[in-house]
Amino acid sequence: MKVPFFRHSIGEEEIRAVIDVLRSPFLTTGDKNEELEHLLSDYLGVRHALTTSSCTSALHLALIALGIGRGDRVVVPALTFMATANVVIHVGARPVFVDVDPATGLMNLNQLEDILRRQSIKAAIPVHIYGQMVDMGALSGMSERYGFHIIEDAAHSLEAVRRGIKPGQLSRFACFSFYATKNITSGEGGALVFNDSSHYERLKRMRLHGMSLSARERHGKFVKYDMPEPGWKYNMTNFQAAMLIPQLKRIEELHRRRSAIVNRYKQAFGPFSFPRIIEEDGTRSAYHLTGILLEDREKIARELTRRGIGVSAHYPTPVPLLRWYRETFGYEKGMFxxxxxxxxxxxxxxxxxxxxxxxxxxxxxxxxxxxxI
Ligand SMILES: Cc1ncc(COP(=O)(O)O)c(C=O)c1O
Incomplete structure (x- = not known):
């Protein structure tokens, strides 16, 4: 038998939605993006959502919106996808890596507090890794005490809740990914959610070159646009948004399946299963990734692949131990x-x-x- 590592949940409804857009005249960012943005902000209980080309571009825009740049320090967990730290580099700031809890993979808030006592930190990017959330109540308390911004990397955790709090509710921004293997997907894609309305017009512009009027706003009219400041090409197409809408509408049903699968793995693998599920009232995982921790990983992973089972490692190297980070900042094995x-x-x-x-x-x-085992 062959079991792939991932299969998306695109069905006839998504295919029809994409075809409808392809038959329409409007392919780039349009009405479907707006519809998806409303659905997302309703689902998360936040004021605004903007769709983007990726979670990486959403994270980058969030840093820009908060004015983070040269000379600033931004906390990032040592275990995440490289994008979380790379965006900090792209704005000219310095990532400060914090270790994670070996039972859950989530950023260690005690270690973060030690760092906050010693250094001035402009922002933190907690990662809700594997689908479970960092304790946002505790983290937002720290952000008030020490004065730093929070940008949530919620690439794994659209359906997550921790003590009744969803991503985006206790931070400046939360960023989501609709990359090919995410819980809902458009192949590539992302979103940025936030409550502060003063960011809305600027971010909408900055995701599209900084143009004062988008293609949609100019469509069918002859109007001149201006550019108050240069932005990026970070918008999502209308057909990507169209394929995400039906997936978002049945996200709870998809989530129930993911939860049942994780429960079966937990029962089967007992103490080897990973991550440990956080059991608190009003808390649930998005169940994005699940796995096992084993001493002889390389050999076992190769044998599972040989037997037709698609496996992966999230992540095989902590970000500060990737070559560029080691060579640039002098991080070494044993530090995390x-x-x-x-x-x-x-x-x-x-x-x-x-x-x-x-x-x-x-x-x-x-x-x-x-x-x-
Ligand atoms: C934790 C985390 N952050 C950020 C990203 C970047 O997402 P995207 O590929 O949508 O830019 C990913 C993607 O895999 C991720 O897993």
């Missing part, structure tokens, strides 16, 4: 024990709503056999 513990052991497993019971049984049986 929590992140290194996970990175050296993690195998992420197939997790998607269309994974059948038979497929999951095959994954479980094979992992148990190969890993001897």
């Amino acid at each position: 024990p929590g992140a290194e513990y996970i990175a050296d052991r993690i195998i992420t497993l197939p997790l998607y709503p269309s994974l059948t019971q038979e497929e999951q049984d095959y994954v479980i049986r094979t992992v148990q056999e190969v890993a001897g």
